[in-house]
Amino acid sequence: MSNIIKIRGIIRDFQLGNETVHVLKGIDLDIDKGEYLAIMGPSGSGKSTLMNLLGCLDTPTAGSYILNGKDVSQMFDNELAEIRNKEIGFVFQTFNLLPRTTALGNVALPMVYAGASKKERVSRAEEVLENVGLADRMDHRPNQLSGGQRQRVAVGRALVNRPSIILADEPTGNLDSKTGEEIMALFDEIHKAGNTVIMVTHEEEVAAHAERIIRLRDGMIESDTQNR
Numbered sequence: 257m258s259n260i261i262k263i264r265g266i267i268r269d270f271q272l273g274n275e276t277v278h279v280l281k282g283i284d285l286d287i288d289k290g291e292y293l294a295i296m297g298p299s300g301s302g303k304s305t306l307m308n309l310l311g312c313l314d315t316p317t318a319g320s321y322i323l324n325g326k327d328v329s330q331m332f333d334n335e336l337a338e339i340r341n342k343e344i345g346f347v348f349q350t351f352n353l354l355p356r357t358t359a360l361g362n363v364a365l366p367m368v369y370a371g372a373s374k375k376e377r378v379s380r381a382e383e384v385l386e387n388v389g390l391a392d393r394m395d396h397r398p399n400q401l402s403g404g405q406r407q408r409v410a411v412g413r414a415l416v417n418r419p420s421i422i423l424a425d426e427p428t429g430n431l432d433s434k435t436g437e438e439i440m441a442l443f444d445e446i447h448k449a450g451n452t453v454i455m456v457t458h459e460e461e462v463a464a465h466a467e468r469i470i471r472l473r474d475g476m477i478e479s480d481t482q483n484r
Contacts, residue, residue, distance in 0.1 A: 259322075260420055260452050261287040261310065266319035266329075268305050279305045281475040282319070287454065289420075292447045294463035294483075295456045297472035304425070306472065307456045311344055311423045312336045324420055341369050345414030345422045349429035351406045353398045353413075359385060359405075360394040363412040370417055384412040388442060404435035411442060415451075422446060424455035428462055440465050 268280040280302045287293055297303045308314040309321065312328055315336070321329040328339055340346075345366075353362045364381040372380070385394050388408040398406050407427065414422050424443065428436030444465055447453045455466065463469050464483065471479045 258289050259286050260289040260291075260324055261285065262320075262322040263309075264320045266306075266309060266316045266321065268302075268309065268314070269317045279475050280309075280316070283475075283477060285470070285477070287452065290447075290450055290452055292443075292453045292465070292467045293455070294466035294469045295454065295472065296458060296460075296463055296469060297478075298458075301472040302475040303456050303472050307423065307425055307454075310421075310454060311346060312340045341366055342417060343420045345417065345419040347407070347410050347414045347422065347424040347427050349426035351398070351403075351410045351430075353406060353409055355398050358395050358397055359390060359401070359409045359412075362398070362409050363416050366413060366417045380416055381412070384416050385409075387415070388412045402435070403431050404438055407431060407435075407439050408442065411439070411446070415446065419451075421452045421454060424453065426457055427455060428457075428459070436462070 263283055263285040266280055266283040270277045270279060283306065295303050295306060309316055316329050319329065320327060323339065324343060328336065331339065360378070360381050363384055364377040367377040367380060382394065385391060388411050390405060390408050390412070393401060393405060398409070401409065427443070428439055431439060440462060443453055455462070457463050467483050469481050469483050470477055
């Protein structure tokens with residue numbers, strides 16, 4: 257197995273007025289290509305901060321982060337934006353869809369930034385929507401879709417650029433338990449297809465889908481266990 261993520265000594269501090277808040281206190285973490293990992297921890301444990309660093313939405317105060325062989329800890333915003341678009345597919349609790357755009361348009365959006373032609377965008381977005389079970393909903397706008405369908409659109413958008421990693425932040429947080437289970441079954445399939453999946457969750461039943469669970473406490477890794 258080859259590392260897709262290699263993190264060493266990651267520290268993340270935030271300034272609040274005159275006070276420095278130490279959120280991550282020296283995290284070391286290796287994640288292999290094709291792993292299915294859950295990050296857990298109580299509120300304030302640093303899991304969202306770690307997620308933002310893994311997703312290149314933020315940079316560390318100190319330490320190194322090698323993603324697919326590139327050191328992203330020292331990159332500028334424009335370089336990080338490019339890495340995010342190519343390497344990482346995001347799925348958020350709140351879906352983050354464009355309200356006036358169809359399911360097809362929302363899924364195709366990352367390909368616009370990647371410079372794909374219109375023909376490529378439409379054909380790939382249609383393929384992905386079919387894969388997530390929304391072949392018959394491509395022309396619907398978010399307000400015409402159920403919560404579960406919206407999250408499927410969000411998952412499709414995350415997959416469209418064939419990223420190295422799918423990062424999911426509380427992916428079932430806004431869904432009822434039955435719909436949540438359907439979305440988790442979709443993540444299981446995405447992982448079986450060879451994707452690296454990392455999700456942040458506080459729900460044990462969601463984390464139970466992952467093969468490995470990292471638990472954070474007070475900005476440090478408290479435990480790192482194989483789930484199956």
